[in-house]
Amino acid sequence: MARHIHRELKKRSSTDERMADAIAGFVGSMKFVYAHTLWFAVWALLNMGLIGGGFIFDEYPFSFLTFVVSLEAIFLSTFVLISQNRQAKISELRSERDYDTDVKAEKEIEVIMATLERISNKLDVDISDLSKDLRTLHQEEAKLIEREHKTENDVE
Numbered sequence: 001m002a003r004h005i006h007r008e009l010k011k012r013s014s015t016d017e018r019m020a021d022a023i024a025g026f027v028g029s030m031k032f033v034y035a036h037t038l039w040f041a042v043w044a045l046l047n048m049g050l051i052g053g054g055f056i057f058d059e060y061p062f063s064f065l066t067f068v069v070s071l072e073a074i075f076l077s078t079f080v081l082i083s084q085n086r087q088a089k090i091s092e093l094r095s096e097r098d099y100d101t102d103v104k105a106e107k108e109i110e111v112i113m114a115t116l117e118r119i120s121n122k123l124d125v126d127i128s129d130l131s132k133d134l135r136t137l138h139q140e141e142a143k144l145i146e147r148e149h150k151t152e153n154d155v156e
């Protein structure tokens with residue numbers, strides 16, 4: 001997978017998915033709030049007859065506005081859910097990539113440590129204090145993993 005998962009998935013995403021992301025992005029902005037404030041104000045002014053009696057099409061209590069806003073809420077919540085699902089997928093892929101990177105780094109460190117031991121043996125340098133520190137780190141890691149497994153089992 002590419003180094004920048006977000007960019008790679010954006011390239012692969014369908015037009016529908018990109019549109020859902022754009023709508024969800026706009027809905028979560030102040031521009032959306034301002035547009036709706038203006039829309040509601042104009043709607044109310046028109047339908048209360050304050051701009052002229054000939055423009056009234058949805059008398060108070062604005063039943064048609066309620067209907068339109070309800071439909072809008074249904075569609076907007078769907079777009080937000082689609083966008084959240086895509087973000088969750090991106091996050092999961094990022095986590096998998098991070099895990100793979102961590103595993104690779106751990107293997108590289110093991111090779112470096114083995115190399116260090118060989119060099120120290122050849123040069124007759126005592127690194128037992130470093131080995132002790134390394135064993136302590138391994139023990140702490142084992143305890144952490146054990147706690148994580150207990151937590152996972154408690155959740156299940």
